Amino acid sequence: MSRVEQPSRRTVLAAVVAAAVTTGAAPAAADINAPVGQGAAGPARLVDNRAWTTFTDWRSGTARGTRPVAGVRPGLVIDRPAGTTDYTDPHTGTTAAWEYATWTSPVHTLAVPATEVIASWNAATPAGTWIEIELKGTYSDGTDTPWYVMGRWAAGDQDIRRTSVDDQSDGRSSIWTDTFAVDDASTGLRLTSYRLRLTLHRRPGTKATPTVWRLGAMGSDVPDRFTVPASAPGLAKELGVPRYSQEVHKGQYPEYDNGGEAWCSPTSSQMIIEYWGGRLTDEQLSWVDPSYADPQVCHAARHTYDFQYAGCGNWPFNAAYAATFRGLQGVVTRLHSLSDLETLIAAGIPAITSQSFRAEELTGAGYGTSGHLMTVIGFTADGDVIANDPASDDNEAVRRVYKRREWENIWLRTKRYDANGKVRSGTGGVCYLYFPARPSLQQRRALAAVGVR
Incomplete structure (x- = not known):
């Protein structure tokens, strides 16, 4: 942020807003303070949060080379890598081999069919490790999104450069830095469910591992309003x-x-x-x-x-x-x-x-x-x-x-x-x-x- 009005890097959201006004879409007069579940008597709930944090949560997903760990703060670590992959860092041009293991969450059905979804995660990434977070959803018409990358992340910057991934779209939804967004919410298209996938990486031949303590996402359908x-x-x-x-x-x-x-x-x-x-x-x-x-x-x-x-x-x-x-x-x-x-x-x-x-x-x-x-x-x-x-x-x-x-x-x-x-x-x-x-x-x-x- 600076002290003067500047264009936001999330320009697509502004563009969608402008398009809605140009086509005559009126701002909704929703009461955002209304109790959850008012239904016909008033607005519905606007936000759905789901997070995986417990040992039982980590056991509920589909693991390929990962395992849950118990303790005061249960988490997910690499057990036996599922394979090795090459990753070319787009910000350094460096290509390196990484062992990897994955965990895929169960399908979460959104209580609020969403126009936007933002993932969050909490993890430790010791030197020589990093994680990737992906999302795949199902639309209200029964079709699926591709696997979208929501972030490639490490606490430090010595192994990879933490990064969002641009130019992800299927023509119906897109990823804008950290946010999944339905391209045209006025069509009524919504995301009704999703899965999250974690990929944990480490340098080959080492015993290092990331530890992920929390993974989740917030889906929302906030009405347009001035x-x-x-x-x-x-x-x-x-x-x-x-x-x-x-x-x-x-x-x-x-x-x-x-x-x-x-x-x-x-x-x-x-x-x-x-x-x-x-x-x-x-x-x-x-x-x-x-x-x-x-x-x-x-x-x-x-x-x-x-x-x-x-x-x-x-x-x-x-x-x-x-x-x-x-x-x-x-x-x-x-x-x-x-x-x-x-x-x-x-x-x-x-x-x-x-x-x-x-x-x-x-x-x-x-x-x-x-x-x-x-x-x-x-x-x-x-x-x-x-x-x-x-x-x-x-x-x-x-x-x-x-x-x-x-x-x-x-x-x-x-x-x-x-x-x-x-x-x-x-x-x-x-x-x-x-x-x-x-x-x-x-x-x-x-x-x-x-x-x-």
């Missing part, structure tokens, strides 16, 4: 989340999306990671120029960078980075309203939200943006949003209070007008949640209330 209903304030509370500015890193490490001015996502991630006690060692930070303040933000940018997207804003890559810290897990989801965020804040769980807006649409921001991540840390007695906004001049200026009604609308809408009057896309309530691998009872209840387990 405005959303207002929720009533219900909580006054503020969490003690560290404050970091992306702007103090402007010009640093331009190889990672032109430096700090574009680092809203990793800066927000680092704030919440440290809120939960995640710390980087001096050794991990030794590569950072010692004259730079807050070197952990530079580290977060490097380790969330998507070499295809050419940026640090890949949503699942940020959640996966958070989960590399001991005792943390991360997911990407959509929430329905600020009431959901209040539920999480009440349980001590801050959230990272994605929004886009013109400068005059968010009082006090002082900038407009086609996509920006902020950390929601609480609510005032009047219900206004307390946010750690990394697009601030320095760390002290990061804490902001934004008007509830303005903030809720710019976050939850799917359509908006840019400074030139053109229709652009909004994120429809996208949110990163980072929370303990072993959450408390109150935290589990809060997460379950917003559809995450």
Whole structure:
């Protein structure tokens, strides 16, 4: 994100929105705060989350060379490789052989036939290992998608360059960086079910293995809308989340999306990671120029960078980075309203939200943006949003209070007008949640209330 309105790299979503307006499609007036399952009396549920995390979950899939491991944090590892494959890294040109093993999830039937699906995963990838995540779905007309690559990922960048994969489409749906999207939702086509496939890789002849602790996806069918209903304030509370500015890193490490001015996502991630006690060692930070303040933000940018997207804003890559810290897990989801965020804040769980807006649409921001991540840390007695906004001049200026009604609308809408009057896309309530691998009872209840387990 920068301080000026810029075209989003997820341009296709804006194009679809513009096409819908051009053809006269009216924005839906759905009440996103309606209870789940209202049916004919009101809107249906909009989001479906499914994750595989338990030993039983890992045993339920189809394994080719993988095995589940028990323990405090059950996971999936390579047992006996299913074979060897060559991989040419598109960002280095290097071709190398890798042993691999796979795990394919059972079919998950979506409670919400979806126009979009975003996968999330939590894993450890020691040196000499990496993972690939794929999705294959079934449409509402009974036909199938191809296997789509949702990410090729490693925690570090010494073996492969973590990457999304462009130019994946079957003419009915496409992958846009980190998001599966039905190309034309106005046709009524939806994804009704999916499977996820993990491929774990390691250098031949070694015993190294990735360990995957969490794999899942969020499917959603959020109606097109320029405005959303207002929720009533219900909580006054503020969490003690560290404050970091992306702007103090402007010009640093331009190889990672032109430096700090574009680092809203990793800066927000680092704030919440440290809120939960995640710390980087001096050794991990030794590569950072010692004259730079807050070197952990530079580290977060490097380790969330998507070499295809050419940026640090890949949503699942940020959640996966958070989960590399001991005792943390991360997911990407959509929430329905600020009431959901209040539920999480009440349980001590801050959230990272994605929004886009013109400068005059968010009082006090002082900038407009086609996509920006902020950390929601609480609510005032009047219900206004307390946010750690990394697009601030320095760390002290990061804490902001934004008007509830303005903030809720710019976050939850799917359509908006840019400074030139053109229709652009909004994120429809996208949110990163980072929370303990072993959450408390109150935290589990809060997460379950917003559809995450």
